[in-house]
Amino acid sequence: MAELSQKERMKIKRHDMPNQDQFVRRGNYDEVALGYSLETAREEAERCIQCKEPKCVQGCPVGVLIPQFIKALREGDMIKAVEWMKVKNNLPAICGRVCPQETQCEGNCILRKKGEPVAIGRLERFVGDYELAHRTCPLEKAPLTGKKVAVVGSGPAGITCAVDLGREGHKVTLFESLHGPGGVLVYGIPEFRLPKSVVFGEINYAVECLGIEIKVDHVIGRTFTLDELLNEYDAVFLGTGAGLPSFMRIPGINLNGVMSANEFLTRVNLMKGYLFPEYDTPVKVGKKVAVIGAGNVAMDSVRCSLRLQALQAQKSGENSGEVHMVYRRSRAEVPAREEEFHHAEEEGVIFDFLTNPLEILGDEKGNVRGMRCIRMQLGEPDKSGRRSPIPIEGSEFEMEVDTVIMALGTSPNPLVFVDAEGLERTKYGTAVADNETGRTKKPRVWAGGDVVTGAATVISAMGAGKRAATDISRFLKGEAPW
Amino acid sequence: MYRILKKEVLSDVTKLMEVQAPHVARKARAGQFIIVRIDEQGERIPLTIADYNREAGAITIIFQEVGKSTMQLGKMEPGDELSSFAGPLGHPTDIENYGTIVCVGGGVGIAPIYPIARSLKEAGNTVISIIGARNKSLLFWEEKMRAVSDELIVCTDDGSHGRKSLVTEPLKELLEDKDRKVARVWAIGPAIMMKFVSLATKPYDVPTTVSLNTIMIDGTGMCGGCRVLLDSGAQFVCVDGPEFDAHKVDWGSLLSRLQFYRDEERKAVEQWEHKCKLEGAIAEGGK
Numbered sequence: 001m002a003e004l005s006q007k008e009r010m011k012i013k014r015h016d017m018p019n020q021d022q023f024v025r026r027g028n029y030d031e032v033a034l035g036y037s038l039e040t041a042r043e044e045a046e047r048c049i050q051c052k053e054p055k056c057v058q059g060c061p062v063g064v065l066i067p068q069f070i071k072a073l074r075e076g077d078m079i080k081a082v083e084w085m086k087v088k089n090n091l092p093a094i095c096g097r098v099c100p101q102e103t104q105c106e107g108n109c110i111l112r113k114k115g116e117p118v119a120i121g122r123l124e125r126f127v128g129d130y131e132l133a134h135r136t137c138p139l140e141k142a143p144l145t146g147k148k149v150a151v152v153g154s155g156p157a158g159i160t161c162a163v164d165l166g167r168e169g170h171k172v173t174l175f176e177s178l179h180g181p182g183g184v185l186v187y188g189i190p191e192f193r194l195p196k197s198v199v200f201g202e203i204n205y206a207v208e209c210l211g212i213e214i215k216v217d218h219v220i221g222r223t224f225t226l227d228e229l230l231n232e233y234d235a236v237f238l239g240t241g242a243g244l245p246s247f248m249r250i251p252g253i254n255l256n257g258v259m260s261a262n263e264f265l266t267r268v269n270l271m272k273g274y275l276f277p278e279y280d281t282p283v284k285v286g287k288k289v290a291v292i293g294a295g296n297v298a299m300d301s302v303r304c305s306l307r308l309q310a311l312q313a314q315k316s317g318e319n320s321g322e323v324h325m326v327y328r329r330s331r332a333e334v335p336a337r338e339e340e341f342h343h344a345e346e347e348g349v350i351f352d353f354l355t356n357p358l359e360i361l362g363d364e365k366g367n368v369r370g371m372r373c374i375r376m377q378l379g380e381p382d383k384s385g386r387r388s389p390i391p392i393e394g395s396e397f398e399m400e401v402d403t404v405i406m407a408l409g410t411s412p413n414p415l416v417f418v419d420a421e422g423l424e425r426t427k428y429g430t431a432v433a434d435n436e437t438g439r440t441k442k443p444r445v446w447a448g449g450d451v452v453t454g455a456a457t458v459i460s461a462m463g464a465g466k467r468a469a470t471d472i473s474r475f476l477k478g479e480a481p482w
Numbered sequence: 483m484y485r486i487l488k489k490e491v492l493s494d495v496t497k498l499m500e501v502q503a504p505h506v507a508r509k510a511r512a513g514q515f516i517i518v519r520i521d522e523q524g525e526r527i528p529l530t531i532a533d534y535n536r537e538a539g540a541i542t543i544i545f546q547e548v549g550k551s552t553m554q555l556g557k558m559e560p561g562d563e564l565s566s567f568a569g570p571l572g573h574p575t576d577i578e579n580y581g582t583i584v585c586v587g588g589g590v591g592i593a594p595i596y597p598i599a600r601s602l603k604e605a606g607n608t609v610i611s612i613i614g615a616r617n618k619s620l621l622f623w624e625e626k627m628r629a630v631s632d633e634l635i636v637c638t639d640d641g642s643h644g645r646k647s648l649v650t651e652p653l654k655e656l657l658e659d660k661d662r663k664v665a666r667v668w669a670i671g672p673a674i675m676m677k678f679v680s681l682a683t684k685p686y687d688v689p690t691t692v693s694l695n696t697i698m699i700d701g702t703g704m705c706g707g708c709r710v711l712l713d714s715g716a717q718f719v720c721v722d723g724p725e726f727d728a729h730k731v732d733w734g735s736l737l738s739r740l741q742f743y744r745d746e747e748r749k750a751v752e753q754w755e756h757k758c759k760l761e762g763a764i765a766e767g768g769k
């Protein structure tokens with residue numbers, strides 16, 4: 001393509017992502033967003049005006065070299081595009097799919113003001129998928145240093161940290177309590193949003209090229225304590241995430257049919273419950289599901305519920321039912337990724353905004369039969385700048401539901417802190433660690449990702465893993481003593 | 483993968499296995515459990531650590547075939563391998579010298595009560611054990627239990643062995659007996675048995691510990707599926723337990739939650755039995 005002028009570039013319209021049909025996809029778990037073709041990707045890349053001071057990069061938590069990779073992509077130099085990408089981001093096929101781009105890179109893109117931002121996330125995914133298919137970028141490994149590092153938790157923070165340490169020539173062992181690696185990427189985020197083959201592709205590649213050893217079924221705090229790891233390893237990185245679910249403190253939470261989003265999503269995704277009885281773990285939803293919350297976790301829960309209902313209906317021949325999302329604030333405050341909200345809406349989720357449950361009601365058998373709720377209105381902005389919801393007196397009403405899924409946020413799982421004297425925690429249960437280096441208050445222990453920040457994002461966990469790896473390596477080489 | 487080292491058939495539906503799992507054996511203690519997954523399609527099921535051998539790196543489990551996963555496990559043989567084996571999970575039992583203790587084991591609960599009785603005995607307690615089952619063929623480890631108890635009472639529901647009664651009857655008599663001064667009771671068995679043990683000891687104000695067997699998935703505090711209502715609020719059995727003060731447990735909610743997947747479990751068994759029959763028929767045909 002001939003060089004375009006800035007004006008011409010800005011006239012090109014943002015390219016839509018081809019999606020699986022909204023009616024068909026309700027009945028399967030296949031990926032919804034199908035990805036750009038090479039032509040579309042290159043055309044979309046033409047839209048970037050290559051800002052001298054790119055605002056997009058400031059919006060990205062790890063500062064991906066966006067103009068550089070986009071330029072290589074539009075010139076058709078995929079090898080270069082991958083190289084630029086991997087300077088800052090080890091997992092583009094994942095981040096391109098799950099980053100909240102509208103509040104990060106794309107939210108800052110200069111073109112956003114004048115219309116629509118460059119589809120940075122979709123281009124990133126394209127580059128990541130290309131790399132997964134062609135492996136243009138060998139993971140090179142420095143000579144062995146003889147140092148041993150234990151990485152606890154195999155989510156994005158742990159994987160990134162392990163890979164970067166492995167490249168530096170350290171011997172890395174990755175400990176995971178579940179039976180497979182991946183963290184939230186595997187047990188939480190559903191197949192239709194992030195195919196597991198993408199996650200396993202990245203992990204296997206790293207293991208094969210770098211000789212990282214993965215020990216699953218190892219629950220740190222029980223199988224080994226942190227102090228026991230410190231006896232064997234020169235350094236320990238904690239990337240144990242924030243997996244402890246919270247329940248509302250309202251009556252009825254122990255009724256049958258009430259579950260945490262973590263339980264529901266683990267049954268569906270990690271255990272493949274949607275394939276029951278070919279897979280042994282059962283999962284079921286009723287005809288009237290209410291998911292409480294409106295973050296990414298809630299969005300995944302409503303969309304998995306819709307699919308389960310459709311699969312159940314295919315078998316029984318009955319109608320499939322309803323899925324409600326119950327949120328105490330309004331549409332404008334929905335914290336989930338924009339794309340997920342949009343997809344959920346297309347798939348037929350019913351949104352009950354400004355609504356808060358007061359009690360879950362049960363029948364004589366202990367099963368959920370309804371929820372008593374109250375309507376809310378938004379008051380003055382609070383300290384965080386968000387308008388806080390206030391109950392409207394006298395507006396209580398009953399909602400008929402048979403399944404309630406609580407997606408109310410999570411906090412760090414305390415097991416890893418068992419017998420780990422000196423590892424300081426905040427009152428929210430998160431580990432205290434330096435933002436730049438990841439150093440905790442306990443010598444030779446680093447931490448990063450959700451275990452430090454509380455539930456956050458894949459890319460911020462990855463960034464923390466990367467920063468910690470840099471500091472650990474410097475520590476092991478004696479450049480930065482504790 | 484975790485190799486099955488040994489298998490013993492304790493009754494038609496109760497089997498013992500020793501599994502190679504050095505990472506669990508090095509730290510295992512009485513009262514703790516493991517999570518096992520048979521194969522790639524398998525569910526994660528919790529089983530108590532019935533015994534351990536640190537030198538050999540082996541864990542003993544005893545299970546009753548009640549559904550698809552335990553039936554499938556029961557068909558496996560030494561040399562076969564299990565996909566996952568995680569642990570040791572949960573808090574170990576608080577072993578101290580309390581005085582006179584009654585240990586109640588019902589059905590497959592005899593297995594997990596055994597190491598507890600043994601440890602309590604070693605700690606200097608006077609241990610009176612009561613074991614019970616529906617009938618004689620479901621009883622096991624009578625001699626092992628006798629060896630670690632000062633006194634052993636055996637019951638069956640149908641009177642086919644030992645005393646014809648539920649375990650709660652002799653328990654009440656012991657509690658009535660002023661000379662015995664029962665300091666504590668441990669009870670492990672079906673939820674309904676533990677509920678009635680709890681009701682039996684409550685009027686006497688004897689502290690009673692039960693090991694709860696709620697439905698679990700991860701076993702590490704991540705899903706909340708195992709939660710139980712105590713009078714102080716909800717707790718997670720896998721990380722806060724599995725042992726709890728029986729008098730604080732909301733038994734109604736516990737029993738009802740155990741039923742939640744009953745239809746699905748039945749379907750899984752039907753499908754599994756059908757598959758076994760088919761495979762049996764093919765094997766027959768091939769002969």
Ligand SMILES: Cc1cc2nc3c(=O)[nH]c(=O)nc-3n(C[C@H](O)[C@H](O)[C@H](O)COP(=O)(O)OP(=O)(O)OC[C@H]3O[C@@H](n4cnc5c(N)ncnc54)[C@H](O)[C@@H]3O)c2cc1C
Pocket residue numbers: 098099100152153154155156157158175176177178181182183184185188189218219220221239240241242243265296297300337413415416448449450451455456457458459461
């Ligand atoms: C349903 C859902 C949807 C989400 N959607 C998005 C999204 O669209 N975009 C986005 O950016 N973010 C999303 N997030 C958030 C994002 O997934 C997390 O912020 C991110 O995964 C955190 O990474 P991590 O490495 O810190 O921890 P995790 O991914 O939580 O991984 C921690 C790992 O440590 C293991 N572990 C815990 N304790 C121990 C122990 N004691 N011993 C051994 N192993 C242990 C856990 O089993 C787990 O595998 C979502 C989260 C959820 C739950």
Ligand SMILES: Cc1cc2nc3c(=O)[nH]c(=O)nc-3n(C[C@H](O)[C@H](O)[C@H](O)COP(=O)(O)OP(=O)(O)OC[C@H]3O[C@@H](n4cnc5c(N)ncnc54)[C@H](O)[C@@H]3O)c2cc1C
Pocket residue numbers: 515527528529530531544545546547548549550551552553590593594694695696697698724740741744747748750
């Ligand atoms: C901490 C803990 C320790 C346990 N230790 C042992 C043990 O040492 N030996 C043993 O035989 N069993 C033990 N159990 C129970 C065991 O986990 C279940 O029997 C097993 O999960 C059933 O799986 P299944 O697929 O064979 O049956 P399913 O088809 O899942 O269930 C069949 C029947 O068993 C009931 N059931 C399902 N899950 C459980 C459960 N977790 N506990 C009790 N009943 C259940 C169901 O209500 C149903 O009626 C323990 C449970 C816990 C939580």
Ligand code: SF4
Pocket residue numbers: 059060061062063064066089095096099100101104105106120121124459
């Ligand atoms: S990592 Fe995420 S925020 Fe950064 S450029 Fe890529 S998609 Fe945007």
Ligand code: SF4
Pocket residue numbers: 047048049050051054055056057066067108109110111118120
């Ligand atoms: S801000 Fe937008 S237009 Fe500018 S370099 Fe970044 S992506 Fe390109």
Ligand code: FES
Pocket residue numbers: 697698699700701702703704705706707708709718719720721
């Ligand atoms: S089994 Fe998931 S929290 Fe206990």
